[in-house]
Amino acid sequence: MNLKKSNKSNSWLYLNIISLLLYLAITYGVVSNTATLIFIDYKVKDFIDSIQLPWLTILMLILSVITNPYIFLLLALIISYKKKGINSTWLIITIIIGLILEFAIKLLIAKPRPNALVCISGYSYSFPSGHALISVIFFLILYYSFKSITKGFVSSLFLKWGSLLAVIVILFNRIYLNAHWLSDVIGGSLLAILIVSSVYLSFKHWNFTHI
Numbered sequence: 001m002n003l004k005k006s007n008k009s010n011s012w013l014y015l016n017i018i019s020l021l022l023y024l025a026i027t028y029g030v031v032s033n034t035a036t037l038i039f040i041d042y043k044v045k046d047f048i049d050s051i052q053l054p055w056l057t058i059l060m061l062i063l064s065v066i067t068n069p070y071i072f073l074l075l076a077l078i079i080s081y082k083k084k085g086i087n088s089t090w091l092i093i094t095i096i097i098g099l100i101l102e103f104a105i106k107l108l109i110a111k112p113r114p115n116a117l118v119c120i121s122g123y124s125y126s127f128p129s130g131h132a133l134i135s136v137i138f139f140l141i142l143y144y145s146f147k148s149i150t151k152g153f154v155s156s157l158f159l160k161w162g163s164l165l166a167v168i169v170i171l172f173n174r175i176y177l178n179a180h181w182l183s184d185v186i187g188g189s190l191l192a193i194l195i196v197s198s199v200y201l202s203f204k205h206w207n208f209t210h211i
Contacts, residue, residue, distance in 0.1 A: 012204075016197035023190040030111055030127050030183055041181040045114055048175050056176075063173050069099060069134035076138070091141045094199045098137050098192060102130045105191075114178040129180045132188030135170045139163040140196050 029037040073095050080088035111127040143163045171189065174180040180188075 012197045012200050015193060016201060019190050019193040019197065023187065023194055026183055026187045026190065027109075027127075030187065031109060037183055041183050044175065044182040045178065049178075052176065060173050060176050063169070064131070064177060064179070067131055067135060067170050067173070069095075069102075069130045072134045072138045073099070087141060087145050090199060090203065091138070091145075094137050094141065094196055095134055097199065098133050098195050099130070101191065101195065102128060102133050102188075106130075111184070114181060126180055127184045128188035128191050129171075129174050129184040130188065131174050132171050132180070132185040133192045135167055136189045136192035137196055139167050140192065 026037070028034075073092075076088065076091045076095050080092055105128060106125040109127050110125050113124075113126040140163075143159060146159055167189075171185045174185050175182060
């Protein structure tokens with residue numbers, strides 16, 4: 001049992017280190033306006049612009065509203081109240097940390113957004129994507145919390161791929177609506193993994209039992 005717990009902690013540690021290095025790399029690229037990163041961002045934007053359709057834009061606008069980061073925070077609070085098989089303390093603390101870091105990093109880097117198809121406050125910058133950050137936090141912890149108690153192959157498959165699909169759709173949504181560049185959603189996703197793993201390792205270090 002101890003060996004199993006040790007291997008699990010090591011996996012989270014490796015994930016923490018890898019996400020940190022990758023996040024620092026993409027943040028450096030954003031801050032220094034690396035030509036390759038800018039080229040990729042614009043190529044992806046041009047492709048997305050070429051496939052936009054009126055009905056799809058309406059769906060994406062609706063999705064943007066219902067996947068607002070604060071909606072996920074509200075869901076986390078509801079889950080915490082219901083206490084149904086999820087590490088609610090881990091989830092709430094991680095989302096709050098994510099929201100704080102998102103706000104601070106956006107002000108610090110102040111990267112302009114593309115020409116968004118959604119109404120966004122003038123003070124809201126582009127990097128990292130808050131929708132990407134909070135959705136990855138939410139679905140990563142959701143998956144981790146339920147995978148050990150999910151019975152049956154179909155249920156496990158639905159949980160795993162359902163969570164992944166939800167994240168992919170939300171990330172696509174941010175680029176489709178020109179609210180973010182590709183680098184923003186990748187940066188937000190990496191930061192989410194970094195925060196989730198950091199909080200997990202901190203809880204384990206301090207023998208916090210709510211995880």
